[in-house]
Amino acid sequence: GERSTSVDVWYPSRASDAAAHLYGWDSWGFYGGALQDTPPDCSEPRPVMVHSHGNNSIRWEMFWLSEYAATHGWIVVAADHLGNTFVDDVADYATLIAQRPVEVRAAYDWLLAQVQREDHPLHGCVDPDSGYVVSGYSFCGYTAYVTGGATTAMGLEGLADERVTAVVTYAPWDAQTLVEGTADIQVPVMSLGGDRDATVGTD
Numbered sequence: 001g002e003r004s005t006s007v008d009v010w011y012p013s014r015a016s017d018a019a020a021h022l023y024g025w026d027s028w029g030f031y032g033g034a035l036q037d038t039p040p041d042c043s044e045p046r047p048v049m050v051h052s053h054g055n056n057s058i059r060w061e062m063f064w065l066s067e068y069a070a071t072h073g074w075i076v077v078a079a080d081h082l083g084n085t086f087v088d089d090v091a092d093y094a095t096l097i098a099q100r101p102v103e104v105r106a107a108y109d110w111l112l113a114q115v116q117r118e119d120h121p122l123h124g125c126v127d128p129d130s131g132y133v134v135s136g137y138s139f140c141g142y143t144a145y146v147t148g149g150a151t152t153a154m155g156l157e158g159l160a161d162e163r164v165t166a167v168v169t170y171a172p173w174d175a176q177t178l179v180e181g182t183a184d185i186q187v188p189v190m191s192l193g194g195d196r197d198a199t200v201g202t203d
Helices: 061-069 095-115 139-147
Strands: 007-010 021-027 028-036 048-052 076-078 132-137 166-168 189-192
Touching: 007 061, 007 095, 021 061, 028 061, 048 061, 048 139, 061 076, 076 095, 095 139, 132 139, 139 166
Parallel strands: 048 076, 048 132, 132 166, 166 189
Antiparallel strands: 007 076, 021 028
16 A cells, blocks of 8 residues: 655755754754755756655755755755664565665655646746756665666566666665676766675775
């Protein structure tokens, strides 16, 4: 059946008099540079990035990147991965490696459904034929690679989204399933990692 999750959207705006957006909850949180519910600047179609968060993390883990991209004309969408946030870590590994790329695609589908509504603030902001960049941190480096066309060693099929135009990963983990599968990606890829990263390494 259908399931729901929380989604954040960052977008360019010319407004500057709105309240700051709270990341977190009333009991714990912080403010970045984003403003809450400002009117979007849809004077032209905007490029889209869908960000996938790391293991046991949350959709706004890299809020600073999303804010920066929005100030440079991008729309960024990030959804919580069901069963794998730091407040909801219940899904097993096999479920996650199959589920995460599907959830990235669903986040983009959700955005397209919103912008097609004439009464939606983001109406006119996205060209549905332009596709999107998928980005991912750590475990979601795997997610981004697979959504962008990488194949896995576990025989999983149908996880790639042909609408992906580029892949960006940060300290990406291969989830021990990609082997040589990244060679199957047919779009540009930028991967960022640290020489001193002892957790996921740089292989």
